[in-house]
Amino acid sequence: MIDDLKNTKITIYDVASEADVSLATVSRVLNYPEKVKPATRERVLEAINKLGYRPNAIARGLASRKSTTVALIVPDVSRASVAEMINGVIDIARKYDYTVILKVTNSEVEVEDDIWQEVYASQVDGILYLNDELQERNIKQIRESDVPVVLCNVKEEDNLIPSVSIDFEDAFFEATRSFIKKGKKDILLVSTRSAYSVNTLKERGYKRAMEEANLDSKVIRTSGRLVVNYPFFQEYLRDNKPEAAIVVRDSIAVSMINAASDLGVNIPEELEIMSFQNTKYSRMARPTLSSIDNPIYDIGAVSMRLLTKLMNEEPIENVNVVLPHNIIWRNSTK
Amino acid sequence: MIDDLKNTKITIYDVASEADVSLATVSRVLNYPEKVKPATRERVLEAINKLGYRPNAIARGLASRKSTTVALIVPDVSRASVAEMINGVIDIARKYDYTVILKVTNSEVEVEDDIWQEVYASQVDGILYLNDELQERNIKQIRESDVPVVLCNVKEEDNLIPSVSIDFEDAFFEATRSFIKKGKKDILLVSTRSAYSVNTLKERGYKRAMEEANLDSKVIRTSGRLVVNYPFFQEYLRDNKPEAAIVVRDSIAVSMINAASDLGVNIPEELEIMSFQNTKYSRMARPTLSSIDNPIYDIGAVSMRLLTKLMNEEPIENVNVVLPHNIIWRNSTK
DNA sequence: TTGTAAGCGTTATCAG
DNA sequence: CTGATAACGCTTACAA
Numbered sequence: 001m002i003d004d005l006k007n008t009k010i011t012i013y014d015v016a017s018e019a020d021v022s023l024a025t026v027s028r029v030l031n032y033p034e035k036v037k038p039a040t041r042e043r044v045l046e047a048i049n050k051l052g053y054r055p056n057a058i059a060r061g062l063a064s065r066k067s068t069t070v071a072l073i074v075p076d077v078s079r080a081s082v083a084e085m086i087n088g089v090i091d092i093a094r095k096y097d098y099t100v101i102l103k104v105t106n107s108e109v110e111v112e113d114d115i116w117q118e119v120y121a122s123q124v125d126g127i128l129y130l131n132d133e134l135q136e137r138n139i140k141q142i143r144e145s146d147v148p149v150v151l152c153n154v155k156e157e158d159n160l161i162p163s164v165s166i167d168f169e170d171a172f173f174e175a176t177r178s179f180i181k182k183g184k185k186d187i188l189l190v191s192t193r194s195a196y197s198v199n200t201l202k203e204r205g206y207k208r209a210m211e212e213a214n215l216d217s218k219v220i221r222t223s224g225r226l227v228v229n230y231p232f233f234q235e236y237l238r239d240n241k242p243e244a245a246i247v248v249r250d251s252i253a254v255s256m257i258n259a260a261s262d263l264g265v266n267i268p269e270e271l272e273i274m275s276f277q278n279t280k281y282s283r284m285a286r287p288t289l290s291s292i293d294n295p296i297y298d299i300g301a302v303s304m305r306l307l308t309k310l311m312n313e314e315p316i317e318n319v320n321v322v323l324p325h326n327i328i329w330r331n332s333t334k
Numbered sequence: 335m336i337d338d339l340k341n342t343k344i345t346i347y348d349v350a351s352e353a354d355v356s357l358a359t360v361s362r363v364l365n366y367p368e369k370v371k372p373a374t375r376e377r378v379l380e381a382i383n384k385l386g387y388r389p390n391a392i393a394r395g396l397a398s399r400k401s402t403t404v405a406l407i408v409p410d411v412s413r414a415s416v417a418e419m420i421n422g423v424i425d426i427a428r429k430y431d432y433t434v435i436l437k438v439t440n441s442e443v444e445v446e447d448d449i450w451q452e453v454y455a456s457q458v459d460g461i462l463y464l465n466d467e468l469q470e471r472n473i474k475q476i477r478e479s480d481v482p483v484v485l486c487n488v489k490e491e492d493n494l495i496p497s498v499s500i501d502f503e504d505a506f507f508e509a510t511r512s513f514i515k516k517g518k519k520d521i522l523l524v525s526t527r528s529a530y531s532v533n534t535l536k537e538r539g540y541k542r543a544m545e546e547a548n549l550d551s552k553v554i555r556t557s558g559r560l561v562v563n564y565p566f567f568q569e570y571l572r573d574n575k576p577e578a579a580i581v582v583r584d585s586i587a588v589s590m591i592n593a594a595s596d597l598g599v600n601i602p603e604e605l606e607i608m609s610f611q612n613t614k615y616s617r618m619a620r621p622t623l624s625s626i627d628n629p630i631y632d633i634g635a636v637s638m639r640l641l642t643k644l645m646n647e648e649p650i651e652n653v654n655v656v657l658p659h660n661i662i663w664r665n666s667t668k
Numbered sequence: 669t670t671g672t673a674a675g676c677g678t679t680a681t682c683a684g
Numbered sequence: 685c686t687g688a689t690a691a692c693g694c695t696t697a698c699a700a
Contacts, residue, residue, distance in 0.1 A: 011677055022687045027679060037685060054455040058401060059677030061392040062692045072436075076421065083417040087410065090438050094445075099456060102406075102436040104424050111428075121388040122433060226617060254618045261620065283560060284588045286595065286620065345693055356671045361695060371669055393693030396676045672699075681690080 010051045019047035030055060057099075061123060069099040070126045070307060071119040075107045075133075080250070080279040081296050082130065085152060088300025089128060096308045098125075107133065116141060126307045128152055134197045148310035152303040153296065154198055155320070162310060162319035164303040168198050171292050171325045172205030172246065175274050178327065179244045180213045182334070184272070188242040190252060193221045199248050202276070206246060218242070222252060233259035241265075244272040244333075250281040253289055257332060273332040287331035295323055344385045353381035364389060391433075395457060403433040404460045404641060405453040409441045409467075414584070414613040415630050416464065419486060422634025423462060430642045432459075441467065450475060460641045462486055468531045482644035486637040487630065488532055489654070496644060496653035498637040502532050505626050505659045506539030506580065509608050512661065513578045514547045516668070518606070522576040524586060527555045533582050536610070540580060552576070556586060567593030575599075578606040578667075584615040587623055591666065607666040621665035629657055 016023040021040060028036050029044045036044070047053070061067040072089055074082050086102070093100045101122060105112040119127060127149040131138060134154050142149045142161055151163035172189075179187050189206045191199050203219060210217045222232045233256045247253040253275035257267060265271050267287055275282060275291040282289035302321055309316050350357040355374060362370050363378045370378075381387075395401040406423055408416050420436070427434045435456060439446040453461060461479065464486045465472060476483045476495055485497035506523075513521050523540045525533050537553060544551045556566045567590045581587040587609035591601060599605050601621055609616060609625040616623035636655055643650050 013677085023678085024680085024687060024689090025685085028686085031679075035685075040685085054451060056396075056677050057456045058392055058395045059692090060679075062390075062396050062694085063677075063679035065679090065692070067392060069435075077411065077424070078414070078417045078421055080412070080414070080417075083412040083414075086436070087412055087438065090411070090436065091440075099435055099452070101433055102420070102424065104421065106425075117388060118433070122391045226614060251614070251618070258618070258620055280560060280585070281618065284585070284592070284615065284619070286592055347693085357694080358671060358673095358696080359669090362670085365695075369669080374669080390693055393676090394695075396678085397693075397695040399676070399695090670700085672697105674695105674697085676695085677692105679690105679692085682688085684685105684687080 010053045012053070012055065014051055015044065015047045015053045018051060019044045065123075066125050067099075067123045068097060069101060069122065069124050070128060070304075070311075071101045071103055071122065071124045072128045072130075073103045073105060073112075073115060073119070074130045075105050077102075077104060080281065081153070081277055081294070084279070084296045085130065085300035088297040088302075089152075089304045090300075092301045092304035092308075096304075098304075098308070105131070112138075120147075126150075126311045128303055128307060130154065132196045132198045148307060150303050150307045150310065150319075153294070153299050155201070156197075159320045162306060162316075164299050164306060164321040164323065165198075166294055166299075166325040167322050168201035169205035169208070171276070171294075172202040173209045174205075175246050175276075175292055175327060176206045176209035177213075179246070179272065179274070180209060180215065184244045185215055186241075186243045187215065187218075188240075188245040189217070189219045190245055190247040190256065191219055191221050192224050192248060192252075202248055224249065224252065226251065226255065229255035230259055234263065237263055237265060237271075242271060245274070247273060247275045250275050250277045250279045250289065250291060253291075253332075254281050254285045257285055257287070257289065267332055268334045272334060274327070275332075278328055282328075282330065285332075290330045290333040291328050293326050293328050295325070298323055344387045346387070346389065348385055349378065349381045349387045352385060353378045399457075400459050401433075401457045402431060403435060403456065403458050404462060404638070404645075405435045405437055405456065405458045406462045406464075407437045407439060407446075407449060407453070408464045409439050411436070411438060414615065415487070415611055415628070418613070418630045419464065419634035422631040422636075423486075423638045424634075426635045426638035426642075430638075432638075432642070439465070446472075454481075460484075460645045462637055462641060464488065466530045466532045482641060484637050484641045484644065484653075487628075487633050489535070490531075493654045496640060496650075498633050498640060498655040498657065499532075500628055500633075500659040501656050502535035503539035503542070505610070505628075506536040507543045508539075509580050509610075509626055509661060510540045510543035511547075513580070513606065513608070514543060514549065518578045519549055520575075520577045521549065521552075522574075522579040523551070523553045524579055524581040524590065525553055525555050526558050526582060526586075536582055558583065558586065560585065560589065563589035564593055568597065571597050571599060571605075576605060579608070581607060581609045584609050584611045584613045584623065584625060587625075587666075588615050588619045591619055591621070591623065601666055602668045606668060608661070609666075612662055616662070616664065619666075624664045624667040625662050627660050627662050629659065632657055 012023045012026050015026045026044055029041050103115045129149055130152045151161055153165050155163050155165045207217045222229050275289045278291040278293040282291040346357045346360050349360045360378055363375050437449045461483045463483055468488050487499050489497050489499045541551045556563050609623045612625040612627040616625040
């Protein structure tokens with residue numbers, strides 16, 4: 001059997017005696033290398049290398065009262081947008097040497113309460129929170145937290161909590177206006193049934209544009225579930241012939257495209273569709289889906305970066321970061 | 335300001351003095367409640383409740399030399415199959431009170447090496463490892479680990495490492511044979527370019543079925559990337575008219591469907607397509623995609639369960655779990 | 669059944 | 685610049 005160094009548990013004491021210094025010195029070269037004389041520093045580093053020493057993160061956490069760990073709380077990782085955001089978070093976390101704990105709420109209130117407790121017990125240094133159904137109770141929860149929290153891809157109206165997202169209202173305002181400019185009058189907004197707080201913002205943008213043009217708003221709501229959406233649109237489109245539709249999520253838009261096509265409604269000739277999020281779905285759909293691009297990877301990355309600043313108590317200009325969005329035109333619009 | 339108990343750091347000492355017992359007793363009611371007299375147990379529990387005490391997981395980890403934390407190492411969370419598996423892992427982890435640390439390798443070798451080191455430094459009790467490009471070096475790495483590792487959705491040929499997956503070879507053997515039974519002769523296998531070890535198994539199943547029927551195997555390889563696949567199939571299908579195709583991944587199959595449709599090749603009349611994985615994509619595509627169902631959520635869940643057994647050193651019948659698969663017939667086949 | 673006390677592997681505060 | 689030594693908050697023999 002090969003003498004595999006990395007598996008025998010070597011402590012800071014072993015390194016200290018190997019380098020013939022005290023453990024305090026070893027600790028220093030790890031944490032404040034400039035405070036130790038180059039010669040001894042070198043010796044310690046060699047010993048560390050030779051023994052394959054890795055500081056025990058748990059002991060370190062206990063002694064320093066920081067865990068260099070953050071919790072990432074999400075509703076469900078299998079949504080394309082959530083997954084992409086996680087990639088952004090993880091990439092930046094790794095860059096700043098943070099470990100990330102993943103928690104998923106499944107949008108269940110009791111689970112979520114437990115998760116907050118667990119996360120505090122884990123002594124995390126910060127929390128990234130993604131929840132597009134943000135409610136008053138969540139906001140209260142967050143404001144009471146004594147570790148920093150940043151909201152990802154969500155925005156709370158009063159700007160009391162650090163957050164990173166696009167300007168949802170503005171995005172939908174623009175998308176709606178672009179249809180209006182093309183002369184469309186009967187423009188539909190397809191939203192969801194449950195009280196997604198961000199969808200409220202999207203609706204607000206849509207309505208503002210419609211009112212500004214003296215057009216009637218028409219909002220319909222479906223569930224977010226794949227099996228329900230297709231028959232929903234089948235029925236809706238049999239009786240209604242909107243000229244254009246703006247949809248709050250790619251997966252819902254794909255169902256709408258499919259239902260329309262199967263009914264013989266021509267896209268984009270008879271019905272133009274603009275979606276939101278610009279996930280892989282929008283490129284895989286036929287016709288390909290025009291979509292408001294929500295830079296979700298960046299949102300994850302920037303959130304994590306913002307959280308590092310908060311954790312280090314660095315001064316921050318603006319804790320409510322608004323990232324730019326833009327509209328990607330594809331074949332579901334003319 | 336409300337006196338928010340959960341945010342002031344209360345330790346086991348506070349509980350002990352509140353309940354008028356020693357800290358050891360508090361620790362016992364937390365870890366071995368049966369070892370303490372009901373009356374005092376009750377008193378301690380009350381104190382815990384009153385003070386809102388939550389044991390510090392880090393201190394606990396240091397003292398007990400277990401972290402009740404596992405690492406989940408994946409190549410990329412934005413793949414639909416990976417995301418769904420993570421859901422399975424997390425659900426079971428929560429059930430058994432394990433915290434999960436998420437690490438993503440981006441399939442980069444250096445990153446991966448670092449990750450293994452970080453994970454050991456974090457003192458995790460176990461590791462869940464997902465890597466469909468499993469190489470000899472990875473296997474060596476895993477075998478040297480002194481914490482248990484389970485392979486998710488992958489299988490290593492010698493069955494030396496605990497794993498959970500379907501029988502890839504068998505699945506592709508069956509799928510191929512189902513086409514053969516329908517009288518197809520010109521059956522194509524669409525695989526990927528890089529050395530995905532599981533794709534080797536899939537190819538083996540396909541070839542075995544073809545040979546058994548005295549048919550010529552034909553394997554083509556594309557990248558896994560969305561932008562490359564569509565033009566690739568456009569070109570291929572202009573010059574080749576296979577009767578049927580079996581594809582190793584849903585997203586690739588969708589590109590093939592789209593390219594075929596755009597070339598006027600009728601699916602399933604002129605070309606039948608069978609895919610693998612059965613993600614959301616297969617239901618969103620038009621025509622909907624027949625697919626070998628890989629129970630990826632279950633694979634995540636079962637992997638995590640297996641890992642708990644390994645971590646507790648429970649006796650295990652078989653550390654190489656093979657889950658059943660089945661073929662979902664939709665409209666891309668007749 | 670309960671308490672005492674010795675760690676767990678670090679960091680951090682002192683002196684020196 | 686370096687070395688003792690006291691925390692950090694808990695678990696776990698060992699005693700009582």
